[in-house]
Amino acid sequence: MKKYKWFFPGLSLFMFATLFLALLIEFVPPNASELFSNMTGMFSYIIMLNLVLIASRPKWIERKIGLTEMYHVHAWMAMVLPFTLFIHVFIRWSGLEQVLSWDLTITSKLGYIGLITLIIVMLTGIFVLSDTFIKKSKKLMELKNKYLKRNTHLWLHRLSIVSVIAILFHVYTVPYAQGNLPYHILVTTYTVISLGWYFIYKIKLGRLPKYEIVRHEQPAPNIHEIEMKTNGFDRLDYQAGQYGFFRFVDSAVTSEAHPFSFSSAPLSNDSTVTIMVQEDGDFTGNLDQIKPGDRVTIEGPYGNFYPETVENSNHPLVLLSGGIGVTPNLSVLREEIAKDSNRRIAFVWGLGSKENLMYHEEFQKLAKQYPNFSYHIIFSEEEVAGFPHGFIDNEFIQNEGLEELYETATWHVCGPPPMLEAAKGLLNENNVKEDQAYIEEFAF
Ligand SMILES: Cc1cc2nc3c(=O)[nH]c(=O)nc-3n(C[C@H](O)[C@H](O)[C@H](O)COP(=O)(O)OP(=O)(O)OC[C@H]3O[C@@H](n4cnc5c(N)ncnc54)[C@H](O)[C@@H]3O)c2cc1C
Structure with a gap:
């Protein structure tokens, strides 16, 4: 599955290479800086088209790598843009005075409209919509959650479509590609596919039951x-x-x-x-x-938390959750019960305090009904009679008699970020293989 992570970067390179070859049919860059400027400009545009494609959440690739991973790819590809754009604009730069007086060719004007809207799109993406970079700083996360309204920035992020259209016309008007039919056909085809996909996706959203x-x-x-x-x-x-x-x-x-x-x-x-x-x-x-x-x-x-291949097999399951991360695991548990499964299922749940405990009676009933089902609840914030106190760690797993499951079970883990980090460490330490673990993060 990992190779699918490279789908969009690979597609970008393919689109860039074909476009560049089409350009070279009728134009030979006179010097290195011209060549570099053409290449970086074209590459930036191709990345933008791919980012729009990812934004339409294409199912065929999402099934392979998951939306969270797709958004990480989106974030990393978007991080390449400032560099390639900077080189392109730096080489083409016509002086501050000219830019401020708007005394520019139509090509440059369209380029700047595309650039300014793109900067807004990038800032909203990095600081509000994606957690990929800023989750590394607790302070930034706090500021974001307190002051930046996601919905407003979501609207600003949609300026990416304005940016793509401005840059398309910028590309149409560049002097060195005038009359180059293959180049124009290719750039139009790529744009129509990317924007078309996005608009079809939006129309489908509007028609949901x-x-x-x-x-x-x-x-x-x-x-x-x-x-x-x-x-x-x-x-x-x-x-x-x-x-x-x-x-x-x-x-x-x-x-x-x-x-x-x-x-x-x-x-x-x-x-x-x-x-x-x-x-x-x-x-x-x-x-x-x-x-x-x-x-x-x-x-x-x-999502791909409980894929078909695992569902069909008869491996034991450990459904490991922290707090509200229990939701996908409840779904898996209820599905197994609906199938009258006789798989070994250990339901492990870390909670803060007693008031967070839900469905205890459902678990008690299941444990009586299905000898292969067991549940293991631990509270971290308060001592609760009849339950252990602390976090889900090696000691807890051993005390509950679950350590043999490191080797034999598939582990389905979901919870808040610190719990997920601890769980990943636990699985690593105990040599649970990568293809034996399914981890759901409640963040993009
Ligand atoms: C794959 C996935 C599955 C999830 N499943 C559950 C679940 O079963 N139960 C549950 O309680 N929570 C779940 N969440 C988390 C839930 O989506 C967020 O807690 C909720 O959207 C926060 O919205 P808010 O406006 O109340 O909070 P805010 O204070 O506005 O945001 C809190 C956090 O949620 C993120 N967030 C806010 N709005 C969105 C959005 N529209 N899309 C994505 N992230 C957003 C923010 O970036 C921030 O990190 C899931 C998240 C993901 C990514």
């Missing part, structure tokens, strides 16, 4: 369990452990899309889906305003 909320409960403080029912149409075909983007379109809360994992099992009900959401910020903090009868669209499904 609306589910109706039939149940809204709070099984623990700050946790919302929301069940949605189809309105006569086929329920989304999802796999246990996957997630979707939910838009509360007819409701008191805003209709911006947020990703949530399904906590329901696809097999157990063919007309409803259920999610569990923890209040975490502006949007989730307002979920108490939703009510039965409200309408919701679901985009997806996405």
